Every structure is written in C-alpha cells, then in structure tokens.
Amino acid sequence: MRSKPKLLWIDAVSCNGCSHSFFNIDLSFLDDFELLYHPLLPSGDFKIQSSDILIVEGAIKSNFLRLGFDLNELISKLFFKAKTVIALGTCAVYGGIFGEGLVFNKTSKGKFFKCKDKVINIPGCPAHPEWLFYVLNMLKENKKIVLDELNRPVEIFSYTSHMGCTRNEYFEWKVDAKRFGEKEGCLFYYFGCQGPFTHSSCNKILWNEVNSKPRAGTPCFGCTEPLFPKENLFQTETFMGIPANIPLGVSKRAYLTLSGIAKSLTNERLTKRLIKCENEDKQKDN
Amino acid sequence: MKINKKIINKIEGEATLKIYGDKVIEFAEIEFWQYRGIEKYLQNRHYMDALVINPRVCGICGHSHLLATAKVIENAFGIKVSKKAEILREITTGLEIIQNHIKWFYVTLYPTLIQDKSLILKSLSITSFIAKIIAVIAGQFPHNSYIIPGGVTCDLTNLDILRVKEDLKKLQEKIDKIIDKNGDSNDLKRLFEKMDKNIGKGLNRFLVLGDNLYFKPTGDLTFVKEEKTKSLSKNALYKDEFFEVGPLARNLHHPLIKSVYENYQDSVYTRIFARLYEMHLILEKILNEIDKIDMCEPSFIDYTPRNSEGKIAIEAPRGSLIHSIEISDEKIKEYNIIVPTQFNLSNSTKEKPSPAQAALIKEDIKWSDFIFKCFDVCAVCNTH
Amino acid sequence: MREKKKLEIMHTALKLFAKKGFFNTTIADIAKEMGMSVGNMYNYFPSKESLAKELLLYTARIFGDEIKKINEMDISTKEKIKKIVELYFKKAKEEPELVDYFMRVYLSNKEIFSNGCEGMLCVSPFVTEIMIFFEEGVRKKELKNQDFFAAFGLFMGYIGGLAFLNRENILGKSLDEYIEPVSENIYNALKA
Numbered sequence: 001m002r003s004k005p006k007l008l009w010i011d012a013v014s015c016n017g018c019s020h021s022f023f024n025i026d027l028s029f030l031d032d033f034e035l036l037y038h039p040l041l042p043s044g045d046f047k048i049q050s051s052d053i054l055i056v057e058g059a060i061k062s063n064f065l066r067l068g069f070d071l072n073e074l075i076s077k078l079f080f081k082a083k084t085v086i087a088l089g090t091c092a093v094y095g096g097i098f099g100e101g102l103v104f105n106k107t108s109k110g111k112f113f114k115c116k117d118k119v120i121n122i123p124g125c126p127a128h129p130e131w132l133f134y135v136l137n138m139l140k141e142n143k144k145i146v147l148d149e150l151n152r153p154v155e156i157f158s159y160t161s162h163m164g165c166t167r168n169e170y171f172e173w174k175v176d177a178k179r180f181g182e183k184e185g186c187l188f189y190y191f192g193c194q195g196p197f198t199h200s201s202c203n204k205i206l207w208n209e210v211n212s213k214p215r216a217g218t219p220c221f222g223c224t225e226p227l228f229p230k231e232n233l234f235q236t237e238t239f240m241g242i243p244a245n246i247p248l249g250v251s252k253r254a255y256l257t258l259s260g261i262a263k264s265l266t267n268e269r270l271t272k273r274l275i276k277c278e279n280e281d282k283q284k285d286n
Numbered sequence: 287m288k289i290n291k292k293i294i295n296k297i298e299g300e301a302t303l304k305i306y307g308d309k310v311i312e313f314a315e316i317e318f319w320q321y322r323g324i325e326k327y328l329q330n331r332h333y334m335d336a337l338v339i340n341p342r343v344c345g346i347c348g349h350s351h352l353l354a355t356a357k358v359i360e361n362a363f364g365i366k367v368s369k370k371a372e373i374l375r376e377i378t379t380g381l382e383i384i385q386n387h388i389k390w391f392y393v394t395l396y397p398t399l400i401q402d403k404s405l406i407l408k409s410l411s412i413t414s415f416i417a418k419i420i421a422v423i424a425g426q427f428p429h430n431s432y433i434i435p436g437g438v439t440c441d442l443t444n445l446d447i448l449r450v451k452e453d454l455k456k457l458q459e460k461i462d463k464i465i466d467k468n469g470d471s472n473d474l475k476r477l478f479e480k481m482d483k484n485i486g487k488g489l490n491r492f493l494v495l496g497d498n499l500y501f502k503p504t505g506d507l508t509f510v511k512e513e514k515t516k517s518l519s520k521n522a523l524y525k526d527e528f529f530e531v532g533p534l535a536r537n538l539h540h541p542l543i544k545s546v547y548e549n550y551q552d553s554v555y556t557r558i559f560a561r562l563y564e565m566h567l568i569l570e571k572i573l574n575e576i577d578k579i580d581m582c583e584p585s586f587i588d589y590t591p592r593n594s595e596g597k598i599a600i601e602a603p604r605g606s607l608i609h610s611i612e613i614s615d616e617k618i619k620e621y622n623i624i625v626p627t628q629f630n631l632s633n634s635t636k637e638k639p640s641p642a643q644a645a646l647i648k649e650d651i652k653w654s655d656f657i658f659k660c661f662d663v664c665a666v667c668n669t670h
Numbered sequence: 671m672r673e674k675k676k677l678e679i680m681h682t683a684l685k686l687f688a689k690k691g692f693f694n695t696t697i698a699d700i701a702k703e704m705g706m707s708v709g710n711m712y713n714y715f716p717s718k719e720s721l722a723k724e725l726l727l728y729t730a731r732i733f734g735d736e737i738k739k740i741n742e743m744d745i746s747t748k749e750k751i752k753k754i755v756e757l758y759f760k761k762a763k764e765e766p767e768l769v770d771y772f773m774r775v776y777l778s779n780k781e782i783f784s785n786g787c788e789g790m791l792c793v794s795p796f797v798t799e800i801m802i803f804f805e806e807g808v809r810k811k812e813l814k815n816q817d818f819f820a821a822f823g824l825f826m827g828y829i830g831g832l833a834f835l836n837r838e839n840i841l842g843k844s845l846d847e848y849i850e851p852v853s854e855n856i857y858n859a860l861k862a
C-alpha cells in the first residue's frame with residue numbers, strides 16, 4: 001500500500017472561516033492522509049517540513065507574525081517544500097479582504113505566480129467544503145484535475161453561481177425583486193446579485209447540502225472572484241439604468257435585446273406572490 | 287525570575303503568553319500580534335457592505351458580527367423589525383453560539399488534556415448538523431448575510447419551519463448526550479478526572495451588555511472604554527475596571543449554574559459548566575420562540591437611511607460584543623468593534639489584572655494552556 | 671421579389687397614413703394606390719395591423735442598423751450624439767413619412783400594437799442600440815449616470831420635436847442648421 005499523503009494546513013491572514021466551512025463535511029476521509037498540522041484540529045507540533053499537499057488558508061501580508069515566524073518567509077519555505085499547494089479560499093487565491101493571494105494579487109500577478117503550476121486555486125469566501133473534498137481525493141488517488149486559466153478546477157468553476165438558482169425563472173422573464181425578504185423575484189437588477197457572472201457552483205453543490213444565498217434572498221456577492229469584495233454589494237451597478245455587468249459569455253447587444261423582449265412579454269404567473277397569506281386574502285376581501 | 291514565552295495556538299489564531307515564574311505562575315502577559323484592520327477597511331464604504339465584511343472578522347462567530355452589524359445600523363436609523371424577523375435572528379444566532387460551544391469544548395479545550403479523535407469527529411458531526419439548520423434559514427454557514435437592517439432576506443415556507451423545528455428537537459437529543467438537563471456530563475467528568483475543579487479563579491466580577499436571546503444586561507455600554515496595549519490588541523474596561531463577560535456572567539441567575547458557582551466560584555470548572563449548560567437554555571428559548579412565528583408577517587420592513595450614529599451590544603458566543611458606527615451619506619465614516627475576548631483577555635498589570643491574568647496567577651504552569659483556553663479565546667476576533 | 675413588393679406596399683401605406691391619417695386609411699385605399707386587388711394585398715399583409723407592425727419593425731431596424739454603426743465608431747460620445755442627430759434629421763428630410771410614423775403613429779396608437787408588439791418589442795433593435803450608446807457613454811464617464819428614460823426622453827423628445835416643427839414648417843431655418851446647436855444642447859444636458 002502506498003503511504004498516506006502528508007497534508008500540512010497553514011493559516012495565513014484569515015478568519016478561519018475556510019476551516020470552519022471544511023468542518024461541515026464528514027472528516028473521516030482525513031484518515032487517508034497524514035495530517036502534519038492544522039490551525040484548529042489537533043495535530044503534531046508545528047515545524048517547517050516538506051509535505052505532499054500544502055493547504056494555505058488566508059492571505060499573505062508583510063509584517064505579520066505566524067507561529068513565531070514572519071508570515072511571508074514561513075509561507076515561502078512551506079511552499080517550496082510542498083509537492084502540491086492548494087490555495088484555499090478567496091484570501092489565499094486573490095487576497096480577499098486581508099492581503100494578497102499566492103498566485104494572484106486581485107487581478108494582477110502574485111508572489112508565487114512563477115510557480116503557479118503546482119498550485120490549485122479554490123476560491124470562495126469561504127471555500128465550499130465539498131470543493132476541497134473533491135480536490136484532496138483526486139490528489140490522493142493520483143487523478144488528473146483539469147484546471148482553467150486561473151488554476152481553478154473546471155469541474156467546479158465552469159459553472160456560474162446563477163446556474164440552478166430557484167429564482168432562475170424570474171431572471172428569464174425579467175421579474176425583478178423590488179424588496180428584500182420575498183421568495184419571488186430575481187435579485188439581479190436591483191440588489192446586486194452577481195450570480196450570472198460569478199464562477200462557482202453554489203446553486204449546484206448547495207451549501208450545507210440545503211441552500212444558497214440567492215435562494216435565501218441574499219444576493220450573490222461574487223465571493224469567488226478576484227475583486228471580492230467589491231463596493232456596494234447590495235446594489236446593482238448600472239450605467240443609465242443598464243447593468244454594468246451582464247451574464248458571462250453573452251454580448252451586451254444580445255443581452256439587451258433578449259431582456260427587452262422578456263420584459264415586454266409579461267409572464268402573469270410570475271408577477272404574483274407564490275403563496276398568499278390568509279391575512280392578505282382577508283385584507284383584500286375587506 | 288524565569289520568563290517563559292509560549293505561543294498558544296488553535297484558538298482561532300494565536301496568542302503569545304509570557305509567563306513569569308518557574309513552576310507557579312507569578313504573573314502572565316497576554317499578547318496578540320495579528321492585526322487585520324477590518325475597521326479601517328470599512329471606512330467610506332456603503333453601510334450595507336459591512337454586512338458582508340464584518341462576518342469575516344471570524345469564521346466561528348461571524349454570524350454574531352452580522353447580527354451586531356444589522357442592529358447597529360438599525361440603532362443609527364431608528365428602525366424596527368418584524369417579530370418574525372426577530373425570531374429567525376434569535377434562532378440562527380443562538381445556534382451559532384451552540385456550535386461554538388461544542389467546537390470549543392471538544393476541539394479546543396479537550397485535546398489540551400485528553401487526545402481522543404473520535405470525540406472530535408463526533409462533535410463536528412453535531413456542529414455540521416447545526417450549520418445545516420442555520421443554512422435552511424440563512425442560506426449557508428459560515429458567512430451568510432441574511433440579516434439586514436429592517437429584517438431578514440429569507441422568506442420561509444411552513445415546510446422550512448417544520449424542518450427546522452424537527453431538527454432542533456433532534457439537536458436537543460444530541461446535546462442531552464453531551465450534558466443532560468440536570469447538568470450531568472460524562473465528558474465533563476472525564477475531563478476533570480485528574481484536574482482540580484477549583485483552579486483558575488478570575489476576578490469574580492461579571493458583566494452582561496447584550497440583550498438578545500434571553501440575556502439581560504447588567505451594565506450600560508456607554509461606560510466601556512478601550513485602552514491600547516503593548517501588542518496589537520486593545521483592552522476593554524468597564525468603568526475603568528476589568529470584568530469577565532461570557533456564558534458564566536450571563537447565566538449566573540440560573541439555579542443550577544448558581545449552585546456550581548457557589549461551590550467553585552468563578553473557577554475553570556464553573557466557567558466550563560456554564561458554557562456547556564447554556565446550550566440547553568438557548569435551545570429551550572429558541573424552541574419556545576419558533577412556535578410564535580407568524581408566517582404572514584413581512585420578513586423585511588423598508589426604511590429611510592439618514593446621517594446618524596449607532597452603538598449596540600449583543601451577547602455573542604464568548605460574551606458581550608459591541609459595535610458602533612457613524613454613517614454619513616450612506617457611507618461608513620467610523621466603525622468600531624469591541625469583542626468579548628478584549629474584556630476577558632486584556633493585558634494589564636499584576637496589580638490590576640484582567641480576568642484571564644487573574645485566573646492564571648498563582649496556578650501551576652502546567653495548567654496555563656487549559657486555564658487560558660477555558661475563557662474560549664478568539665484571537666482572530668481580538669485582532670480584527 | 672415578394673420582399674420588394676412588401677416594401678413598396680409599406681412605402682405607399684406610409685404616404686397614405688401621412689396624408690389621410692392612420693385610422694382613415696384602409697387596406698382598400700392602399701391596394702388602390704398600388705394598383706393591386708384587395709385580395710392580392712391580403713397575400714402580403716393579412717390586416718392593417720400586421721402592416722403597421724411590420725412597418726414599425728422595419729423602421730426600428732433601419733434606425734437600429736445605422737446607430738449600431740455609430741456605436742461601433744471609435745469617436746467620443748459627444749461626436750456620437752452629433753452623428754445620431756444628423757442621422758435622424760437626414761431621415762426626417764428624406765423620408766418624412768417614415769419618421770413621422772415612427773414618432774407619432776406608433777406612440778399615439780399604442781393600442782394597435784398591444785398584441786405582439788408589447789412594450790418595446792417592435793422597436794427593440796432601435797432601443798437596444800440607444801441603450802448601448804447611453805451605457806457606453808456612462809461607462810466612459812462622458813455622460814452622467816441617470817435613469818434611462820430620463821435621458822432617452824430628453825434625447826428623442828427633443829429631436830422628434832424639431833422634426834415635427836420642421837414638417838409643420840414652423841422652423842425659421844433648415845433642419846441641417848439645427849444639427850450643431852441641438853447636438854450641443856443634448857450633450858450639455860447629458861454630460862457627466
């Protein structure tokens with residue numbers, strides 16, 4: 001039998017949310033790995049050592065201490081001693097709120113860009129636990145993980161978070177949610193939902209197996225994207241009333257034509273509340 | 287005198303403990319060196335953006351930061367929310383406290399004395415079950431933003447509520463196995479087999495500032511002041527004194543917790559017991575509330591923003607959490623966060639120690655890790 | 671062949687609409703003017719309404735195609751405004767009936783277009799290009815970011831109004847001479 005892959009998980013500048021997110025799946029599969037270090041789970045004492053898989057959670061930043069080392073030096077040492085590096089979470093992939101990512105710094109090149117071939121990027125704030133589960137198991141079984149141009153596994157990031165949202169019908173017919181707290185309407189036009197142009201599979205591989213932000217009435221904030229968090233996250237940026245960002249892969253002309261047509265043809269069924277309350281009925285009857 | 291410097295990790299980040307003394311701790315200094323600058327980051331952003339950024343203060347109690355953010359904006363604008371929204375908020379933030387306590391007990395504290403992997407896996411299966419209940423309401427856990435000024439973003443169906451309720455009952459059974467309603471807990475007994483229940487006594491001074499769930503404030507948050515320290519965290523004082531905040535402080539009125547307190551005062555044992563037992567009290571409260579949800583109420587009530595300031599406190603997993611904001615033209619001018627760890631783990635002098643420093647003084651050095659962690663330290667929160 | 675005939679019918683209809691008014695013109699009138707039998711007319715357009723709709727689509731496409739060319743030019747928004755005004759006034763001079771139909775018959779007889787031409791449906795090629803023009807102007811920070819219809823109304827209402835005044839022979843000068851000041855005014859009103 002092959003020996004277990006050595007796994008070292010280090011937290012850089014983070015909120016530990018990616019770890020806590022990871023805790024939401026059955027962790028018994030970790031028995032197939034030798035856990036050298038984890039910032040929260042019990043593991044051996046920390047030391048700089050080689051690993052088969054290094055997971056970096058959190059951003060890098062100068063003048064930051066971690067475990068008695070300068071963070072940048074620490075990450076560099078661990079990085080070069082690792083066979084494969086997983087940048088876990090938007091912090092580690094692009095920098096996020098707290099600093100710079102490994103391979104990328106927002107939309108430009110990051111400190112480890114030159115060595116990007118050994119890095120697998122799993123953005124997300126937090127990263128979805130099943131995405132990491134997938135990557136770890138593929139690595140363990142020596143299977144090829146197809147990556148896109150930003151080193152993300154295509155199996156996860158070729159989707160948009162819009163795909164599979166329960167509000168898709170409202171998007172199709174351009175029925176926009178006009179206020180928060182309603183299960184009807186799409187959040188794209190007024191509330192800043194970034195679903196149609198965010199690479200992620202949140203509405204396919206659901207969160208905690210049950211839900212997603214847009215399903216729960218919260219716009220997608222594009223937390224898997226390089227510029228997360230952008231400004232005005234609950235408002236759609238528009239130019240003369242036209243969304244500044246349109247669905248991925250479509251020309252502006254095509255999108256405007258299509259949405260103009262959809263808007264002109266009202267779908268009666270979608271303009272009403274799905275479930276009426278007894279009170280509401282009574283109020284109307286009176 | 288010998289100075290022993292050690293890094294305490296696995297506490298949602300790390301702290302440096304400088305211990306004076308050889309065998310017995312004469313005095314201890316607590317330092318946090320991982321400043322992240324969230325408050326600065328918020329400046330000049332739209333106030334709603336804080337609902338996305340603030341949960342990222344902490345991966346384990348981010349939902350409390352979300353609640354505090356929505357509440358401080360509501361406080362600034364003078365907004366009320368529907369009863370339905372309020373109950374849903376109580377359920378999800380209450381559940382966050384419970385998952386926090388379970389993780390703290392089994393993943394943080396237990397391994398300092400007893401290494402038992404199966405316990406960790408078992409406890410994480412419970413916390414992921416809790417996360418799932420939260421997600422039904424809030425979209426996901428961790429890091430949702432479903433609590434917004436004016437209410438909540440979700441619009442549940444009766445089926446969702448039914449499901450949450452059924453799961454809460456199942457959760458109650460799971461928690462009964464950790465500690466039962468009479469306060470009996472095998473895992474707690476096992477932890478204290480070789481431990482003195484009397485060690486780690488703090489200042490015996492308690493403070494509650496938040497009024498969410500069933501908690502009642504014992505102080506007025508305008509008396510809270512921050513003070514710079516040698517490291518990158520700030521001390522938090524109330525009327526210029528240090529106070530202990532957290533589950534022990536806010537549950538002292540409960541007969542069972544009170545009786546433990548009468549036996550062991552504010553020792554590690556009482557602190558741990560209060561934290562574990564609190565899970566029942568919260569669960570009872572939210573099970574009671576869920577039946578009061580009127581599905582016909584709105585989830586969200588609209589409002590008009592104005593230039594204003596707000597300051598509020600809530601009870602978060604580790605104790606009182608204060609947020610304050612200044613809003614001008616819908617933009618954040620100032621944001622300030624004071625977290626419970628700042629109260630409990632302030633770094634002060636031997637003459638005027640903080641609760642954690644007082645608990646460490648005069649104890650055997652070998653218990654330093656345990657005593658320190660029994661406060662449920664959150665380093666990432668502390669160095670937001 | 672058939673398409674050419676359809677076009678001829680449409681142009682004839684336009685002239686009659688302008689002369690006799692939309693409601694007073696019948697299919698029979700159009701057939702007569704074309705020297706066709708009414709039965710043959712119906713082979714091309716089953717009803718006056720369908721003719722009216724096709725006419726609208728046709729006009730919107732003409733304008734849409736032309737504005738698209740302007741949109742694709744590498745020039746400033748200010749220059750684009752002038753090009754659009756120019757285009758519009760040129761059409762107003764060359765084919766006054768067409769412009770009149772587009773601006774007045776369509777807008778004041780919305781009820782005829784309620785079935786199959788809802789909302790912006792039949793003018794979509796035109797509106798889409800105008801949207802792109804506005805959107806890019808704001809994106810390039812040359813136009814002020816505002817409500818679409820506030821800007822659209824200002825632009826179209828203004829040049830439509832001038833074309834109308836011109837047709838009524840009220841303008842003192844030729845329409846061409848208004849291109850410059852009108853473009854300037856529109857730009858000043860919309861600029862960032």
Ligand code: SF4
Nearest residue numbers: 014017089090091125
């Ligand atoms: S990516 Fe988000 S969840 Fe993960 S560590 Fe960074 S801030 Fe926390």
Ligand code: SF4
Nearest residue numbers: 165167186187193195
């Ligand atoms: S709410 Fe967002 S994710 Fe859902 S359908 Fe609308 S745009 Fe797509």
